[in-house]
Amino acid sequence: xxxxxxxxxxxxxxxxxxxxxxxxxxxxxxxxxxxxxxxxxxxxxxxxxxxxxxxxxxxxxxxxxxxxxxxxxxxxxxxxxxxxxxxxxxxxxxxxxxxxxxxxxxxxxxxxxxxxxxxxxxxxxxxxxxxxxxxxxxxxxxxxxxxxxxxxxxxxxxxxxxxxxxxxxxxxxxxxxxxxxxxxxxxxxxxxxxxxxxxxxxxxxxxxxxxxxxxxxxxxxxxxxxxxxxxxxxxxxxxxxxxxxxxxxxxxxxxxxxxxxx
Ligand SMILES: Nc1nc2c(c(=O)[nH]1)N[C@H]1C(S)=C(S)[C@@H](COP(=O)(O)O)O[C@H]1N2
Ligand SMILES: [Mo]
Numbered sequence: 001x002x003x004x005x006x007x008x009x010x011x012x013x014x015x016x017x018x019x020x021x022x023x024x025x026x027x028x029x030x031x032x033x034x035x036x037x038x039x040x041x042x043x044x045x046x047x048x049x050x051x052x053x054x055x056x057x058x059x060x061x062x063x064x065x066x067x068x069x070x071x072x073x074x075x076x077x078x079x080x081x082x083x084x085x086x087x088x089x090x091x092x093x094x095x096x097x098x099x100x101x102x103x104x105x106x107x108x109x110x111x112x113x114x115x116x117x118x119x120x121x122x123x124x125x126x127x128x129x130x131x132x133x134x135x136x137x138x139x140x141x142x143x144x145x146x147x148x149x150x151x152x153x154x155x156x157x158x159x160x161x162x163x164x165x166x167x168x169x170x171x172x173x174x175x176x177x178x179x180x181x182x183x184x185x186x187x188x189x190x191x192x193x194x195x196x197x198x199x200x201x202x203x204x205x206x207x208x209x210x211x212x213x214x215x216x217x218x219x220x221x222x223x224x225x226x227x228x229x230x231x232x233x234x235x236x237x238x239x240x241x242x243x244x245x246x247x248x249x250x251x252x253x254x255x256x257x258x259x260x261x262x
Contacts, residue, residue: 086201086226086262089142089154096209097145097153099216103250104183105236111220114184118169119241125172130220133204136160140210141201143226145233146262148251157224158207163198173242180247181223184238191247191258192225192232201226204237229260 116128139161146152166173179197182189196202202225206213213219218235225233231251241247252258 084227086143089144091140091142091156094142094154094156094209097155097217100147100149100230101188101235102216104185104188105215105218107185108215109184109236111215114220116221116237117239119239120169120172120174120176121241121243125169130206133160133165133206133221136164139203140207141203141226143201143224145226145230147230148256148260156209157203157205158210159203159205159221159224161200162202162204162223163200165204166198169242175244176242178243178245178247180239180241180243181234181237182239182241183234183236186238188234188250189248190223190232190234191243191249191252192228193259194242196225196227196261199225199227227262229256229262231256232260 111130114130118125118128137160138158140156140158142154142156144152144154176194178191178193180189180191202223205218205222205224206220208214208217213222215236218237221237222235223233223237232249246258249258251260
């Protein structure tokens with residue numbers, strides 16, 4: 001099961017240091033809360049285990065321990081609250097970015113032959129053409145694309161929110177916890193947690209710098225999610241699969257962090 005509190009706190013500290021959209025003041029407040037939680041633990045030690053055991057049990061766990069546990073849980077999940085936004089920039093700050101990564105897109109495709117299939121596990125739920133995306137409310141955003149190789153670039157994306165597209169599969173996605181995406185030839189594939197996919201800045205993009213995507217940048221449709229590194233932002237989506245466990249992931253299998261969060 002879970003990590004020890006010390007491990008969680010260490011990971012919290014490491015993650016917190018790399019989350020840009022939470023202010024320093026907020027960090028300090030949260031760290032203070034974590035210190036207080038620790039202090040409660042020390043105090044409990046002073047009063048002794050018997051006092052803890054004497055507390056009203058909640059789900060078979062002494063209440064004071066449960067409350068500490070829940071405080072940690074809250075602390076933890078608050079880092080990933082769905083409304084934390086990646087910074088956005090003025091469109092004038094953006095420019096065309098390089099081509100980086102050609103797994104699954106080396107061969108050109110006939111764009112008008114392209115279609116995208118949606119599955120729940122192995123059940124085909126629907127097949128889509130580009131018009132099914134361009135007819136949804138269009139979103140433009142200028143964000144920083146960050147690559148694990150150490151470069152970043154401010155770009156303007158145009159597309160639709162994944163959450164707007166996925167709304168039609170609300171019931172059919174069942175108990176999905178993750179989404180798996182792959183290129184049509186399945187050479188490149190990524191897995192993302194459903195919360196990240198449903199984030200308001202996670203787009204199925206068909207434009208880059210206000211022009212239709214070119215093939216090297218993932219035409220006709222790619223994933224954009226500025227809360228994660230480029231490794232997750234799959235170009236030329238062929239399949240979208242709702243699944244209930246962590247999907248295979250190309251760069252995770254090659255040693256990169258699964259969550260790839262920024
Ligand atoms: N199909 C596919 N998508 C991909 C990759 C890839 O190799 N193949 N590389 C990823 C990585 S590591 C980065 S940094 C970005 C780069 O996007 P760009 O080529 O549009 O700059 O694409 C991502 N999506
Ligand atoms: Mo990358």
